[in-house]
Amino acid sequence: MNCPHCNAESRVLETRQGSFYTLARRRECEFCLKRFTTVEIHQPVFCTAKPRAKAYAKTVEQRAALVARDIELARRSHEGWQKLAKEFNLERSSVFYGARRGRKYIKEQRATA
Numbered sequence: 001m002n003c004p005h006c007n008a009e010s011r012v013l014e015t016r017q018g019s020f021y022t023l024a025r026r027r028e029c030e031f032c033l034k035r036f037t038t039v040e041i042h043q044p045v046f047c048t049a050k051p052r053a054k055a056y057a058k059t060v061e062q063r064a065a066l067v068a069r070d071i072e073l074a075r076r077s078h079e080g081w082q083k084l085a086k087e088f089n090l091e092r093s094s095v096f097y098g099a100r101r102g103r104k105y106i107k108e109q110r111a112t113a
């Protein structure tokens, strides 16, 4: 990954596990020494999420975050929508639709993995 400031090569300082199916890497440019973060998402998840999340998410990072949120909503749907709505700051319908999309991503991810 090249530096967004000067386009030189960068090196990875740290890799963190993000929410489901994502990795965040802290990088440093070898030339200008500026630091930046990149987010990786599992490709099948990203591809299946694209048409649905496109309207709301403009960047790859936003899209990855939305997919991760929906998958988390699906996995934790047994905890009840009230709790999840509060925790994720969503309306009731968004919790339901999010969890439904999340279940679909999980199913598609299993099918293509």
Ligand SMILES: [Zn+2]
Pocket (backbone or CB within 6 Å): 003, 004, 005, 006, 007, 008, 029, 030, 031, 032, 033, 034
């Ligand atoms: Zn640079």
